[in-house]
Amino acid sequence: MDSSQQAAPGGPLRMRDFRFLLAGATAGQVGAQVTLVALPLVAVLELHASAFQVGLLTAAETAAFLLVGLPAGAWVDRMRKLPLLIRADVVRAVAMAGIPVAAALDVLTMAQLYAVALITGVATVFFDVAHQSYLPRLLPQEQLVAGNGALETVRSSAQIAGPGLGGGLVQLVGAHLAIVADAVGYALSALFLLGIRRPEPAPEPVPDASLRREIGEGLRFVLGRPLLRVIAATTGLGNFFTALLMAVQTVFLVRVLGLSPAAVGLMLSVAAVGGLAGALAAGPLARALGQARIIWLSSLVTGPFALLWPLAGSGAAATLFAIGSGVVFFGAVVYNVAQVSFRQTLCPPRLLGRMNATMRFLVWGTMPLGALVGGAVADAAGPRAAVWVCAVGFLLVPLPLLFSPLRRMRDLPAPVPDEQAADAVPAAADGGSTEATPVG
Numbered sequence: 383m384d385s386s387q388q389a390a391p392g393g394p395l396r397m398r399d400f401r402f403l404l405a406g407a408t409a410g411q412v413g414a415q416v417t418l419v420a421l422p423l424v425a426v427l428e429l430h431a432s433a434f435q436v437g438l439l440t441a442a443e444t445a446a447f448l449l450v451g452l453p454a455g456a457w458v459d460r461m462r463k464l465p466l467l468i469r470a471d472v473v474r475a476v477a478m479a480g481i482p483v484a485a486a487l488d489v490l491t492m493a494q495l496y497a498v499a500l501i502t503g504v505a506t507v508f509f510d511v512a513h514q515s516y517l518p519r520l521l522p523q524e525q526l527v528a529g530n531g532a533l534e535t536v537r538s539s540a541q542i543a544g545p546g547l548g549g550g551l552v553q554l555v556g557a558h559l560a561i562v563a564d565a566v567g568y569a570l571s572a573l574f575l576l577g578i579r580r581p582e583p584a585p586e587p588v589p590d591a592s593l594r595r596e597i598g599e600g601l602r603f604v605l606g607r608p609l610l611r612v613i614a615a616t617t618g619l620g621n622f623f624t625a626l627l628m629a630v631q632t633v634f635l636v637r638v639l640g641l642s643p644a645a646v647g648l649m650l651s652v653a654a655v656g657g658l659a660g661a662l663a664a665g666p667l668a669r670a671l672g673q674a675r676i677i678w679l680s681s682l683v684t685g686p687f688a689l690l691w692p693l694a695g696s697g698a699a700a701t702l703f704a705i706g707s708g709v710v711f712f713g714a715v716v717y718n719v720a721q722v723s724f725r726q727t728l729c730p731p732r733l734l735g736r737m738n739a740t741m742r743f744l745v746w747g748t749m750p751l752g753a754l755v756g757g758a759v760a761d762a763a764g765p766r767a768a769v770w771v772c773a774v775g776f777l778l779v780p781l782p783l784l785f786s787p788l789r790r791m792r793d794l795p796a797p798v799p800d801e802q803a804a805d806a807v808p809a810a811a812d813g814g815s816t817e818a819t820p821v822g
Contacts, residue, residue, distance in 0.1 A: 394521050394529045399578045403520060406574035407513075408536045410471065413567020415544020416551065417478065419647045420560035421495070422632040423552050424481070427643070429492055433765060437629035437757015442496045444625060444753065446503035447746035454507050455739020456596035459732065462582045463516035468572045470509035475568035477501045478561055485558035511742060515734035518726050520580065527665055527723045534661035534719050541654030541711075549647015557643070585732070600736025603729065604744070610728075612786040613721050616681070616779060617745035620714070623775035625752030626759075626768065627691070634765040639700050649704050656708030660715030668720055672792035677720045678783035684713025688776035692769040710776065 394400045425431035425439055458466065477498045484490040521529045551560035604610045635641045635649060660680075668676050690706030693699075729737040759768040783789065 394525045394532060397521070399580045400520055400529065400532075402574050402577045403517075404532060404536060406467075406471075406571040407533055408540065409567045409570035409574060411537050411540035411567075412544045412547070413478075413564035413571075415540045416548035416560060416567070417564040419545045419548035419632075419643070419650060420552055420557050420564075421481075421499075423636075423643055423646070424485075424490075424557040424561070425492065425495060426632055426636055427552075428485070428557055429490070429495075431492060433630060433633045433760035433768075434757040435492060436633055437753045437755075437760065439492075439495055439499055440625060440629040440753035440756075441750040442499035443503050444746055444749035445500060446507045447742055448750060450504055450507055451739055451743030451747060452597050452600070453593060453739075454511050455600050455736035455742075456593050458508065458511045458515060458735035458739065459596065460585055461512075462584055463512040463519065463735075464575060464578060464582050466512045467509055467516065468575050470505040470512070471568045471572035471575065473505040474502045474509075475565045475572070477505075478568065479565040481561045482558045485556075490558065507739075507742065511735055511739045514722065514726065514738045518731060518734060519582065523727060526726050527668065527719065530719050530723050530726075531661055531665050534664065534715050535658065538654060538657035538659075538661045538711075538715060541657050542651050545647040545650035545654065547647070549642075549644040549650075552643035552647070596736060597740075599733065600740040603733055603737050604740045607728075608787060610725065610741070612782050612788065613677070613725070614741055614744040615782040617721070617741075618748045619782070620681070620776070620779045621745055622748040622752035622755075623772045623779070625749035626756035626772045626775070629753040629756035630760045630765050630768040630772075633760060634769055635700075635703070638765050639694060639703070640696050641700065645700075649700065650707075652701075652704040653707030654711060657711035657715045660712040661719065663712075664716045664719035667716060673720050673724060674788050674791035674793055677717055677724075678780055678786075678788050680713040680716040680720070681780040681783065684709050685776045685779055688773040691773050692766055706773075 395404075422436055422439065425436050431439070481490065481494070481498060484494055517529055517533075518526060547563065548560055551563060604614065632646065635646045636643075641649065664676075667680075671679065687706045687709035690702040694701075694703035694706075725737065725741065726734070756768050756772065759771055
């Protein structure tokens with residue numbers, strides 16, 4: 383182990399640089415969660431967008447994973463990660479700040495919202511790939527689950543505080559001014575990241591580097607390993623239906639359930655309590671049940687609660703939406719902590735950017751499609767029908783896991799040696815056989 387990555391007594395929170403990384407994540411996530419409520423409300427309340435236009439806005443936010451997802455990984459592996467994280471935060475802060483400025487000048491249009499969504503989406507692709515690739519350089523391997531759990535705790539806490547804050551700001555000052563909180567959050571994130579002191583060496587230059595070859599290495603690493611393939615299929619399916627929900631939930635909550643902006647924010651905040659519980663429980667559950675077993679159990683047990691979404695009604699019946707979301711979010715966060723930690727452990731450092739970008743391309747690339755389907759179904763058959771499609775879809779998410787080697791495993795296989803990393807390997811080397819980790 384590198385001496386700079388020795389485990390700190392008491393866990394990663396005892397490490398100063400990790401605390402700065404965590405503080406930056408907190409600021410950025412709170413701002414992003416405010417925008418999760420405020421941006422679609424700008425479209426619905428101020429620009430009177432249709433359900434399909436809101437779906438198109440959601441699609442624009444995630445389209446970057448299809449457009450630049452694969453080459454982003456190769457580019458990230460050629461660069462130092464920390465400066466890239468800071469630049470991405472600055473780009474997102476500037477883009478978001480343009481919305482309240484345009485609204486104040488009375489020139490804000492849906493076209494600008496689409497452009498901002500696309501620009502921030504591209505910056506987010508680079509930020510997320512670099513962030514997941516930077517963490518293993520900051521923490522020793524044995525602290526990755528704890529580090530990812532802490533980051534998921536921050537994200538889940540922001541999902542609790544951010545939407546409520548966003549809904550309240552929209553109620554008080556209007557949707558476009560609430561976007562200021564997101565710009566400030568990204569700016570603060572960049573400042574915290576600037577405080578990290580650990581030196582980060584530049585990646586070794588590769589002679590005769592080829593973007594196509596480097597992308598191919600990332601694809602071969604992911605597609606050549608059965609466990610990564612099934613995780614990609616499951617996560618992509620889940621993200622498809624998540625994006626479908628994101629595309630229609632604001633229209634559903636405002637126009638069908640009749641909720642105010644503040645109530646919409648409160649609804650999403652209450653639902654996010656489940657995500658926080660999942661972040662806190664992920665580590666203990668993985669230790670008690672096994673990291674492999676918890677990956678499929680988490681989605682199998684919690685997915686059926688999505689059926690509460692379309693059953694929600696006005697008044698007290700609206701709480702069914704929050705309850706369903708809370709349980710589904712719990713399972714999603716437990717699943718995410720387990721599978722991301724596995725990916726980071728399995729992959730050698732030189733391929734982390736390409737591996738993460740390939741996974742993001744495969745699993746986030748389904749989101750624009752889900753958002754467009756959600757908007758189209760809501761326009762044609764109504765928002766409640768679209769939410770029904772989403773809820774039934776969540777029952778299908780765990781199927782790839784149940785028909786995979788994970789179903790018969792308790793723990794996950796050992797990391798791949800660096801010299802084997804770029805090659806597609808036989809199924810048994812990635813857990814295709816259950817001989818090494820049988821279920822007890």
